[in-house]
Amino acid sequence: MSLVGQLHRLQQLDLELQRNQQELNEVGNQLSDNMALVAAESRIASQKEQLEDAKKKQKSSEWELEDLQEKIRQIDGKLYGGKTKDPKELVNLEREVKGLKSQIRTKEDALLGFMSQVEETDARVKTTAGELERLRKEWKQRQETLGPRKSEIEIVLADLKGERNRLAEQIDSEACNIYERIRLTTAQAVVKVERGRCLGCHITVPTSQWQKAKAGSLIQCNNCSRILYLE
Numbered sequence: 001m002s003l004v005g006q007l008h009r010l011q012q013l014d015l016e017l018q019r020n021q022q023e024l025n026e027v028g029n030q031l032s033d034n035m036a037l038v039a040a041e042s043r044i045a046s047q048k049e050q051l052e053d054a055k056k057k058q059k060s061s062e063w064e065l066e067d068l069q070e071k072i073r074q075i076d077g078k079l080y081g082g083k084t085k086d087p088k089e090l091v092n093l094e095r096e097v098k099g100l101k102s103q104i105r106t107k108e109d110a111l112l113g114f115m116s117q118v119e120e121t122d123a124r125v126k127t128t129a130g131e132l133e134r135l136r137k138e139w140k141q142r143q144e145t146l147g148p149r150k151s152e153i154e155i156v157l158a159d160l161k162g163e164r165n166r167l168a169e170q171i172d173s174e175a176c177n178i179y180e181r182i183r184l185t186t187a188q189a190v191v192k193v194e195r196g197r198c199l200g201c202h203i204t205v206p207t208s209q210w211q212k213a214k215a216g217s218l219i220q221c222n223n224c225s226r227i228l229y230l231e
């Protein structure tokens with residue numbers, strides 16, 4: 001293989017390495033991206049807290065109602081038990097019952113509110129639980145498919161790196177340096193000449209130049225400095 005042929009092959013390997021490295025990064029990102037899962041887990045935790053809270057409020061509201069009803073029962077006992085005769089006291093007791101009944105209505109309204117809160121929150125918890133299950137399944141599948149893919153790419157990369165290093169050792173070091181310098185500014189350091197034009201910048205290459213390049217010498221384009229390659 002001519003010097004320029006070697007550099008061209010080196011470039012192929014470098015591009016291939018770059019492509020595989022990019023894919024490896026993407027696979028790595030996808031494998032570690034659990035943001036949706038973490039978000040759903042924290043959402044369900046706070047929804048469960050809300051549910052517990054609503055249930056507690058419902059319970060204590062029910063107890064408060066029972067207390068009020070018990071109070072009414074006691075007063076009713078005094079009112080209709082026949083023991084209390086004093087009219088003034090009877091009026092007071094009736095007023096007390098009226099007050100308690102009004103409290104009960106307010107409490108009942110609140111209880112209904114808590115009950116529907118429990119129902120709504122419970123439905124939200126169930127929805128999130130379903131979503132969480134789907135996300136967990138998806139996560140597991142992703143690990144199962146992308147995990148092996150990651151290993152495959154790593155093997156390909158190791159092979160490519162080995163081949164690249166072996167080739168680079170065979171290439172004249174000065175030529176290698178020129179190649180590396182050009183690659184700092186452009187991915188394609190070695191370009192073909194087609195119909196007399198450099199495919200890097202599309203400027204016509206003098207005949208003497210491309211003939212030397214065709215013979216395998218390291219010739220750089222006068223315009224863009226890329227290494228010219230002719231098969």
Ligand SMILES: [Zn+2]
Binds near residue numbers: 199203221226
């Ligand atoms: Zn050029």
